Amino acid sequence: MCFPLLPVSFFQHTRCPVLYFVQLLYFRHRCESVTAAAYPHHLPLQRGVHLFPFSSFLLPALEPSPSLPPTVSISYIPGRRPTKTMGLSNRNLLLISSSMVHGYGYLDHAADELKAILHSAVAKRVLFVPYALRDHEGYAEKVRAPLKQLGFEVESIHNASDPVAAVKDAEAIFIGGGNTFRLLKTLYDMELIEPIHCRALQDGVPYIGSSAGTNVATVNICTTNDMPIIYPPSFAALNLVPFNINPHYVDPDVKSTHKGETREERLRQYHEEPGTPPVLGLREGAMLRVQGDRAEIRGVASARLFRPNKDAEEYTPGSDVSFLLN
Structure with missing residues (x-):
């Protein structure tokens, strides 16, 4: 995907090169998530392919967590409507x-x-x-x-x-x-x-x-x-x-004693x-x-x-x- 240019203000608040590098990678990760939610038919994204080849050991937490789907909430109905x-x-x-x-x-x-x-x-x-x-x-x-x-x-x-x-x-x-x-x-x-x-x-x-x-x-x-x-x-x-x-x-089984949701x-x-x-x-x-x-x-x-x-x-x-x- 294409990466948008960062505003000058982004650099002004980041004096430490390492911190800037981490912020840049996080910014890219968020761009991927937003793009996936807005344009699901552009998927699959190349997850795990980082901006720099040695970045994965710095930011393992930025990889998708297996506990939640990373791009879509249940209130968002993805997919374009056929025309x-x-x-x-x-x-x-x-x-x-x-x-x-x-x-x-x-x-x-x-x-x-x-x-x-x-x-x-x-x-x-x-x-x-x-x-x-x-x-x-x-x-x-x-x-x-x-x-x-x-x-x-x-x-x-x-x-x-x-x-x-x-x-x-x-x-x-x-x-x-x-x-x-x-x-x-x-x-x-x-x-x-x-x-x-x-x-x-x-x-x-x-x-x-x-x-x-x-x-x-x-x-x-x-x-x-x-x-x-x-x-x-x-x-x-x-x-x-x-x-x-x-x-x-x-x-629903009207005779069932189960009290869970139908x-x-x-x-x-x-x-x-x-x-x-x-x-x-x-x-x-x-x-x-x-x-x-x-x-x-x-x-x-x-x-x-x-x-x-x-x-x-x-x-x-x-x-x-x-x-x-x-």
């Missing part, structure tokens, strides 16, 4: 709550929708992204079996020598579930945020997400259910739709922060199909929509929720 100029008429998404549903085999409840979205683009090969789980090879094999039965080949991005090139060549992209924080951080680390965003919104490449893969398809990951076992440089996600999704949404209460707390977008709660078996400017609830279960200062609304499979894309 008509970004090729939204080509958008072709299938966002699934979960790959596993009681009474079905792995991905069986979504088989018809998977065939429909892949056939719509005449796709024969699916690029699978297994970064949400630690065992990439095992995860890829698990997904390969059901898709092979549907007539599609699966290539896992972790085997690609150039992941960015693999995305650019993909006929379809499927990001699987697991831990959302691990997934998003890896997408940033591999510099895949912008390539996937462009391929899905501009090129119309089918995007399939399940669980964590659905979370990262939205504006940010603030409504994930996962523990922050690792932190990405930003909560900003792929921004393929201008709202949040809460996969695995569960209704999922609905947690989502209401999210909406207490200013500027937060709607949250679509997808129950197990529910999914969202997006084609251009049209969005519809699909699957074997309904969805529950939360909006700030409004009562929650129910949407059964077949319901048109295209208004969420506006």
Whole structure:
């Protein structure tokens, strides 16, 4: 990034060369943080690359602390809103709550929708992204079996020598579930945020997400259910739709003796922060199909929509929720 010139007054208050050096490095660090928050799609930043090659031993405290994401607060909704100029008429998404549903085999409840979205683009090969789980090879094999039965080949991005090139060549992209924080951080680390965003919104490449893969398809990951076992440089996600999704949404159990917060209460707390977008709660078996400017609830279960200062609304499979894309 470019470093702005420091005002003369900055130098006037710094007579000690060592102190000036420390202040200069801190100033640079703060510039990075502000830039990351204001322009999340310019990420990933080259963290750890200092102004001078020997500076890291002087300022270890300036590296991001693992206790908090360094650039984004929950009240800030990162990511630019998609516009008509970004090729939204080509958008072709299938966002699934979960790959596993009681009474079905792995991905069986979504088989018809998977065939429909892949056939719509005449796709024969699916690029699978297994970064949400630690065992990439095992995860890829698990997904390969059901898709092979549907007539599609699966290539896992972790085997690609150039992941960015693999995305650019993909006929379809499927990001699987697991831990959302691990997934998003890896997408940033591999510099895949912008390539996937462009391929899905501009090129119309089918995007399939399940669980964590659905979370990262939205504006940010603030409504994930996962523990922050690792932190990405930003909560900003792929921004393929201008709202949040809460996969695995569960209704309160009126017979339960548990006194902790319900999922609905947690989502209401999210909406207490200013500027937060709607949250679509997808129950197990529910999914969202997006084609251009049209969005519809699909699957074997309904969805529950939360909006700030409004009562929650129910949407059964077949319901048109295209208004969420506006």
